[in-house]
Amino acid sequence: MCVLDVAAKEAAVAGFLCAYPQMAQVECDHPALLGCADVAWAQIPGCPAGIPVLLRGLLDQAAAPEALRALNNVLMNSVFHVSAAMSAALPFLIRLAALPDIAVRSGLVDLLVVAAELSEPVDADNESQVRLLGHDSDHPEREWCRAAFAAHASALRALLDDETLPDGLISADDRECLLNALAPQKHPSS
Secondary structure, rough: OOOOOOHHHHHHHHHHHOOOHHHHHOOOOOOOOHHHHHOOOOOOOOOOHHHHHHHHHHOOOOOOHHHHHHHHHHHHOOOOEEEEHHHHHHHHHHHHOOOOOOOOOHHHHHHHHHHHHHHOOOOOOOHHHHHHHHOOOOOOHHHHHHHHHOOOOOHHHHHHEEEEOOOOOOOOOHHHHHHHHOOOOOOOOO
């Protein structure tokens, strides 16, 4: 399993800034990013300080695809594990995904679905699941993400209930996955 280290995550942010240097200077008071500057991103284990730049980049039509690509690299530790920063980013991702004119809306919804899927508790009695995903006690980021989804349940429900969503943006399976992220979780034996 490939785990992205901090240097690779910093490189993802640097690569984005190299392609879109103007994003480092952009001040953003967009309501979807309210509180983003207050998060101590660099103090989150394995998290680069540049996440706000990537989140701001999602609002720029030209920079958004590259910002989303870099953000995916930064918020995932591997294909099976979210990073410790995912829970801090979820409120902003949910609010950004609710914006009808954001260029990468479907990619943001996909990222939310991945976060919801990978934050589900692991059944400690299921050997193959534990071997693939590890024990919940070794991955507190799952519980942090579940807490973030719960704390922002009204915003996520508003996104899911938005009647202006384009057909196919959120499949029935993805909708169910996101709704499950809002439901109280049974904690399997550990």
